[in-house]
Amino acid sequence: MYFLRVLPIGVSDIKPICDINAKRMLTLKSLQRHESNSDYVSCIRSCASARKTWAMHFDRDHCYCSLDIKLSLLCSNKATDNYWVQTSTGEEIFSVYRTPVAIKNCHMSKRYFPDGKAPPIGIISYPGSGNTWFRHLLEKSTGFYTGSVYAEKELFEHGFFGEMVDSSDGTTFGVKDHNIHGKKRSGNYEKAIILIRNPYDAFVAEFNRKSKGHVGHRNSDDFITTQWTKFVWNSSKRWQQSLKSVIAWEQPKLVIYYDDLIAHTRRTMKTIVTFLGIPPRELDTRLDCLVVDNGGFFRRKKSTSKRHLYTRPMIKRINNFIGSVRVEMLKQNLHTLPPYEMSI
Template sequence: MSRKSVFLLAATVVMLYFSIILFMLSPLHGAKSSYYINVNNYMNHFGYRQTPQVHWCKELKWRVPPSPKVTALVSYPGSGNTWLRYLLQQSTGIVTGSIYMDYGLKAHGFPAENMTDGSVLIVKTHGVPPLDSESYKFHSAVLLIRNPRDAILADYNRLYKGHIGTAPKYVFKKRSPNSKISDWAAHVYQQLRDWEGLHYKWLSQFPGAIHIVFYEVLVRETRKELNKILQFLNYTVSEEDMNCAMLNKEGIYRRKKKFQDFDPYTKDMYKGLDKIRQRILRLINVYQKKNNVTFVGLKGYL
């Protein structure tokens, strides 16, 4: 091999290496970002995209001393988990953790990715409650619930365009070879089961205290719901801190609706969505009565 060929090969390897690094730091918009490291996805993206800077009300810090109890922030993907973490960090100045390592979030406002101990305010998870005592030892949980219609669509957008991007319309018609239905339809029917299973297991199997937050209520009554969450976490913030959080509540972590006149769901899909919604609403009612707690009125929130 000639010197020129060796030089070109070395230059290509270096460029590929730095492209991967840059993409790992900017998947808020990138295609098919994941909650886990997926090298194949990074290989398909070679441009660095600037993300707007976050204005924090105060410098973020870890909890000192660490809390002896760890609270989970549970949600199905696409339910507003990142936005709620942002609100909590804005109002308290304490970092929030995650059982995952999302390099894009770590680079854009969430330095405690993959931290699961009491040094963080709360720990993000999209998984079922751990039954193994040696796993993540959650003592309590904030369960963030969003209408499955919107949550499933938001997560599909994330798969194609990252945390705050919107998938193009054509991907909803794509069909894998030898498949009788579109990839979107297959995704919906699988996620209907996953959405129900996640909420069912936390509400019926988790032994600790649970505070339920409906995403739709959080959007409409942000200050009130955020205060309830902080009370559940036994954390007090000043009126000044809360006012600052509300002035900056939008941040950069809420996906803007790109297609106002586009609905990818069919009538059969809506029937499935309604069935699982009703089953989970009934389970929440049972949980409230059993544990003598009251969240918000349930009708119309899912």
């Protein structure tokens, strides 16, 4: 999977973001050719000097530059089907590089919801399921700040400007709520987005957060302690209870899976914004930009396999809870859980 990133100019081992055939490349807007007889590093430098976001290089005498955001879709596995890069045998294939030049039209503004009339929407998830990262995606997609029932100063300081606002005052579009206590706040929301992540990943993420914040990782020795065992035992039960509670809510609700946000960001966010009923006029441009920058500060870097962190009794317990939630979702005619169970 290719991810777009700003590349350091002058580094000899820069890797291309993707490859594109010549026919597709020639359809791009603002395309500019550089007769540089250059290697790919010189091509990137030339495009950066020309204030272009993308550099495309083939052999020594083919260097093209462009500002076309369509490249962010062509180079992403999260693009819709009609954007897949197709190649033909014998056709010139250009390697695509990202320059440090900002992507045109992607500095989209965000604001509070006007007149304090935001519909009350719950962004419901179990801790560690990616709620904060999802808020980043939602804010970039809609242009409105999201809120929270927790008022975390750290999040506010990193740009979540709806974090410290009273979540009931109608100025934030979507409210983060982990719903740990079941039905207590169900009446606060007209609609709910239920974000679900593989509990094996969610428990590790939340265990990390409790000690290392939103982006840090604990030492491996921390996962062979009684603290970790007790945490898993309690968390697995709460995960089950929380999800069974919220999927029984009568309000309109949309179940979103964390893995779909990663694999199909654009398509999934368009589904969400449509469900919420307030798509911005520039939605397509916002979603295109989102494919380029979907990380956000509070998305923890993925760690290695978590299988070794869980004992057989832990796995048996968590698998049973996954099964019970799956049955409840089927009863509610909701798209059921992916195969989250771990082999024993």
